[in-house]
Amino acid sequence: MKKDREIRRGKWGNRAALALCLGLTLGGWLFTRQLLIRQEEAFLNQEYLAALSLPGEETWEPIPFGGEADQQQAQPQREAAFSGRELDGGTVAEILKVWRGGGRELLHEPAAGQMTMEQALEASRRWLDEMVRQGVLPPEAGETGEWQYSASLQSLDRETDLDRELLSLWQVTCQRGAERIELTLHAVSGHVWQAQVTLQSSWMGTEDFDWEILPRVFPFLEADEGRGARIDETVYCSFEKGTLAGAFQRAQIQIDQEEPLYRVSFWLLPPETEEISVRQGEGQ
Amino acid sequence: MKLGTKLFCCIVGCFSLVFLAGGYFLLSRFYEAAMRREIEVALEQYQSNKFVLQAGMLAWGEEETGYEREELARNMGGTAAFLTPGGETLFSQFPGEADLTDLTGLAREGEVVYLFRSLGGRTYLLTAGLVGRGERQICLVTGADMERVLERQERMRALFGGVYGTVAVLGALLSFGLSAWIVRPIRQLTGAAREMAGGNYGERIPLRGGDEVGQLAEAFNGLARAVEEQMEALFRQAREKEDFVANFAHELKTPLTSVIGYADRIYQKELPRPEQRTAARYIWNEGMRLEALALKLTDLSSLERGSFSFQTLDGPEMIRELAGDVSYLVKERGAALEWEAGPGYVRVEYDLFKTLFYNLVDNALKAGAGRIRVRGEEKQEAGYRISLEDDGCGIPQEELSRIKEAFYMVDKSRSRRQHGAGIGLALAERIALLHGTTLEFESRLGEGTRVSLYLDGGEEKS
The missing domain is CATH 3.30.565.10 (Histidine kinase-like ATPase, C-terminal domain)
Structure with missing residues (x-):
């Protein structure tokens, strides 16, 4: 009888153990699932604050849910007058090298010392007017009231020895139908470093320019005397004692049966790039 | 509880624990990473939309029309809404009667607040901030539909559950087989022990492997061998004792038969003196033999007990x-x-x-x-x-x-x-x-x- 009792107890023990095992297996899954759902709910129920400043300087703060948010509206900030900071050729070349190296481009708010959007648009208009006055661009480019403007401030998410704010560039786009002007302004210096103007004006296609046009496009740089060249369809000029180079290119764009568009491009580049080799005295 | 059951439960329990813990860790990290990525994208989109709005506000001048707002919103990414700092909705692409007025209280210029909210039955990641030009300020709210992300998360959980269930079943089957395989030699040992208890001392267990169970089997076989030898020795001793007793009884009976016979003869009859002497001599002879036997048995007995x-x-x-x-x-x-x-x-x-x-x-x-x-x-x-x-x-x-x-x-x-x-x-x-x-x-x-x-x-x- 004692043995029978032991046998029965053993059987019930087995069943209990198996039931417990099954319960743990199923219950464990349900518990895990519930944990995951709760994690999701906790994440979704929070409110967060982020300051979209320069890349690498973002701050992320969770706001207590339903807690004491600052109800006082922020006072509108007065835009400080932008004076711009002049950069030497070497620094400009360094910045250009970083951008040419590529990386993740990030939009951000202007930081201290950088121009705002309004200032960037204003600087763009002034540049266009100046280029028209210098005879670099046709008068159509200066009719700034007719353009539709858009702008964005970008920087690169890369480690560099340069000050973070020096990497930021304003991309300003002026659109008028098929015509388009894209300018790249350095956010700290306020200068135009790159321009691509696409117009229907045939003036763009007839005027002949040599490398001496580039000092007029980039008046903030000191051109090296007699140091210019034409390679294929691109004209180059040396600046700041060879620390920088400027380039100019012209092209005609034909899309189906529409009126042709004429594009001129101006840009700065560091002199070590493979595409050029500027030889002193080898002008056009 | 049987050893096989214990093994099975331990293996399945440990496996479940590890699998669930690992799965939870992976899924939660994946979820966090996915949501962080969505937030980064949403913030970038907000910034892009903010630039669009700023450019538009510069172009509008003092007041803009609803058409101009709509035109501007079309150039933006995601779903957008413009509100006054006071909470009045100027324009909204959000579904239904979405109430976003509380966001204006959180929004600040130069900063953006983001949160998740259910609007029109869908979950949105809302980003909000103030965009200003001079005295004019607009609260820009941009929304990214998160339903796809949440559905993917739910599918991941379901997939994990399915995988876990499948693996648990397979694991249980494997554990069952494994525990049966481990326990089998122990069962063999139990059977052999029962055989021995039933008198079959020749039972042995085949030796497989040098692990602990193999060593136990080897030890059991050694024990069985020793028991068998001991039992054979005991049987032999018992047989010898039986033979000894039988022989002893025979050796005792033989002289006693003569003694009794001759004594009875002397008792029953009046024998002539020569016959009496003969009978007495037989009795004396057998008596001496019995005495010698007794002495030898005493010596034998002392050998059994002596130190x-x-x-x-x-x-x-x-x-x-x-x-x-x-x-x-x-x-x-x-x-x-x-x-x-x-x-x-x-x-x-x-x-x-x-x-x-x-x-x-x-x-x-x-x-x-x-x-x-x-x-x-x-x-x-x-x-x-x-x-x-x-x-x-x-x-x-x-x-x-x-x-x-x-x-x-x-x-x-x-x-x-x-x-x-x-x-x-x-x-x-x-x-x-x-x-x-x-x-x-x-x-x-x-x-x-x-x-x-x-x-x-x-x-x-x-």
């Missing part, structure tokens, strides 16, 4: 003493005993060894020996050899293997005439075994017999 103290003696000296002790017996039978012994020491229990020696001499005399020669010599590794050689009638070869059995007599009639009971050599052999040796017999019928034994030597006399 013995051995001593190291000088071999020649001991032989000399033994020869002297039996000299009267030899002379009485009209025989002669010679001895010679080489140097050496022996380790003996002297009284027992004397009994052994006496029985060998007695046996030789009963075999009709006229001369008995005792020799002792050191034999290197084998020990000290003592041999006793007689010129008696000898023992047939086919009898040699049985002469050490209790009550066995080659010539029963001759032995009984000399009051022999057939126990002398059995007793001598038992004593020899106690000394770690055995009696070795060589004999030729009609020529004589030689019996030898080897004793352990000692280095010095104790």
Whole structure:
């Protein structure tokens, strides 16, 4: 009888153990699932604050849910007058090298010392007017009231020895139908470093320019005397004692049966790039 | 609880724990990373939309139309809404009666607040901030539909559950097989133990592998072997005891039959004196035999119970003493005993060894020996050899293997005439075994017999 009792107890023990095992297996899954759902709910129920400043300087703060948010509206900030900071050729070349190296481009708010959007648009208009006055661009480019403007401030998410704010560039786009002007302004210096103007004006296609046009496009740089060249369809000029180079290119764009568009491009580049080799005295 | 069940539950339990913990860790990290990525994208989109709005506000001037707002919103990414800082909705692409006014309280210029909210049955990641130009400020709210992300998360959870369930079932089956495989040799062991308990001592377990179970099986086999040998020895002893008792009863019955017969005859009849003497002589003879039997049995019995103290003696000296002790017996039978012994020491229990020696001499005399020669010599590794050689009638070869059995007599009639009971050599052999040796017999019928034994030597006399 004692043995029978032991046998029965053993059987019930087995069943209990198996039931417990099954319960743990199923219950464990349900518990895990519930944990995951709760994690999701906790994440979704929070409110967060982020300051979209320069890349690498973002701050992320969770706001207590339903807690004491600052109800006082922020006072509108007065835009400080932008004076711009002049950069030497070497620094400009360094910045250009970083951008040419590529990386993740990030939009951000202007930081201290950088121009705002309004200032960037204003600087763009002034540049266009100046280029028209210098005879670099046709008068159509200066009719700034007719353009539709858009702008964005970008920087690169890369480690560099340069000050973070020096990497930021304003991309300003002026659109008028098929015509388009894209300018790249350095956010700290306020200068135009790159321009691509696409117009229907045939003036763009007839005027002949040599490398001496580039000092007029980039008046903030000191051109090296007699140091210019034409390679294929691109004209180059040396600046700041060879620390920088400027380039100019012209092209005609034909899309189906529409009126042709004429594009001129101006840009700065560091002199070590493979595409050029500027030889002193080898002008056009 | 059975071991197999314990193993199964442990394996399945541990597996579930590890799998669920690992799965939770992976899924939660994946979820966080996915949401972080969505937030980064949403913030980038907000910034892009903010630039669009800022450019638009610069172009609008003091007041803009609804069309202009709509036109602007079309150039934005995601779903957008414009509100005044006071919470009035200027324009909204959000579904239904989405109430976003509370966001204006959180929004600040230069910063963006983001949160998740359910609007029109869908979950949105809303980003909000103030965009200003001069005195004019607009609260820009941008929304990214998160339903796809949340659905993907739910699918991941379901997939994980499915994978877990499948793996759990497969794992359970594997665990079941594994635990059965591990427990099988233990079951075999149990079966073998039960067989042994039932009397089958020859049961063994096949050895597989050198792990703990294999070692247990090997140990069990060793145990079974020892038990089997022990049981065989016990059976043998029991048989021997039975034989002994049977022989003893027979040896007892035979003389008693004669004693009773002759005594009855004396009692019943008036016998003439010569017949009385004959009857009395038979009774006396059998009585002497019974007495000899009793004495030998007493000696045998003492061997069973006794604790013995051995001593190291000088071999020649001991032989000399033994020869002297039996000299009267030899002379009485009209025989002669010679001895010679080489140097050496022996380790003996002297009284027992004397009994052994006496029985060998007695046996030789009963075999009709006229001369008995005792020799002792050191034999290197084998020990000290003592041999006793007689010129008696000898023992047939086919009898040699049985002469050490209790009550066995080659010539029963001759032995009984000399009051022999057939126990002398059995007793001598038992004593020899106690000394770690055995009696070795060589004999030729009609020529004589030689019996030898080897004793352990000692280095010095104790």
